[in-house]
Amino acid sequence: MSASGFAFETVAEDGPARAGVLTTRHGQVLTPTFMPVGTQGSVKTLTPAEVEATGARIVLANTYHLWLRPGAEIVAELGGLSAFTRWPHTTLTDSGGYQAFSLAERRTLSDDGFVFRSHLDGSKHLLTPEEAMRVQGLLGSDIAMQLDVCPPAGAPREEVEAAVEQTTRWARRSLAARRPEQAVFGIVQGGLHVDLRVRHAAELGELPFEGLAMGGFSVGEPIEEMHRVLVEVAPSLDKRRPRYLMGVGTPRDLLLAIGAGVDMFDCVLPTRNARNGQAITRSGAISIKQAQYKNDPAPIDEACGCPCCRLGYSRAYLRHLFLSGEILVLRLLTQHNLWLYGELVQKAREAILRHEFAAFARSYIEPR
Numbered sequence: 001m002s003a004s005g006f007a008f009e010t011v012a013e014d015g016p017a018r019a020g021v022l023t024t025r026h027g028q029v030l031t032p033t034f035m036p037v038g039t040q041g042s043v044k045t046l047t048p049a050e051v052e053a054t055g056a057r058i059v060l061a062n063t064y065h066l067w068l069r070p071g072a073e074i075v076a077e078l079g080g081l082s083a084f085t086r087w088p089h090t091t092l093t094d095s096g097g098y099q100a101f102s103l104a105e106r107r108t109l110s111d112d113g114f115v116f117r118s119h120l121d122g123s124k125h126l127l128t129p130e131e132a133m134r135v136q137g138l139l140g141s142d143i144a145m146q147l148d149v150c151p152p153a154g155a156p157r158e159e160v161e162a163a164v165e166q167t168t169r170w171a172r173r174s175l176a177a178r179r180p181e182q183a184v185f186g187i188v189q190g191g192l193h194v195d196l197r198v199r200h201a202a203e204l205g206e207l208p209f210e211g212l213a214m215g216g217f218s219v220g221e222p223i224e225e226m227h228r229v230l231v232e233v234a235p236s237l238d239k240r241r242p243r244y245l246m247g248v249g250t251p252r253d254l255l256l257a258i259g260a261g262v263d264m265f266d267c268v269l270p271t272r273n274a275r276n277g278q279a280i281t282r283s284g285a286i287s288i289k290q291a292q293y294k295n296d297p298a299p300i301d302e303a304c305g306c307p308c309c310r311l312g313y314s315r316a317y318l319r320h321l322f323l324s325g326e327i328l329v330l331r332l333l334t335q336h337n338l339w340l341y342g343e344l345v346q347k348a349r350e351a352i353l354r355h356e357f358a359a360f361a362r363s364y365i366e367p368r
């Protein structure tokens, strides 16, 4: 085992789908797995024990936000993310590049990195591949991500090609700047061009990354296009390493990607949508605000084992809480949505172990 304590083992395969075990200094993560997003070092509205109860054993934290506030040095001084946030399991940090590009003001991209101004106080920062590794090292996550260049949806092929090349140069610089106790994942770009993505996956596969991610999906392209590219590209990523699909998606997206051999996911959808009053169910999402629920005695989902459904909170009560601005409903809906995602990946894993994944995916998408 390496200094990072990182290991990945596939325990079963069912077509391209696989069930695995990922090990870090903070324990084991069964894959496929879904990572709830803890943007500011907190999965919004929930305690670590409540996050753990949804089945999650790994969470994602955003480097950009924690770098600017409270500052990576402060997190390091307080023992790193795990000690600071009291999340005892594995943590992954992103590189900060995506937020530096999408949230910050007056950002410019050069071969060295991103220059941007903080969305909080306007202060000027330079995010280079080395700086992204230094900051993630201070944050002390188990898994760090390389800084990459993610072109917008619809970018011309030349721009996507340039982003791929720059991401490879930054991949080498990231690895040269890594800390031995941290695992590092590379990021495959290439937009909707299968040939570019497959070539990039092979290039990054030559480098000593512990895992490989696919970035630049779910950036506004039609969902069928993403699915088409994903099923072709995912199996081309080195099968000995975990494959991580960044920022995706709906339960349907997850099933499709698991079927193509993806092991790890993160997405703000279940938590953010919960705070907007949306409950995700196997037969689609429902908006608890709607008038049709004003006297509905049923829980969100009779078959769900989450605290919200198990305690029998009615749709009518949840709607009342939401319209009254009560914090409780945000907690309950977040728990429900993360429970659904946790159960989805757990059941997918069990189906892969039984070699019945395709049938499971079909029954999940068209339930009962």
Ligand SMILES: [Zn+2]
Pocket (backbone or CB within 6 Å): 300, 301, 304, 305, 306, 307, 308, 309, 310, 335, 336, 337, 339
């Ligand atoms: Zn529930």
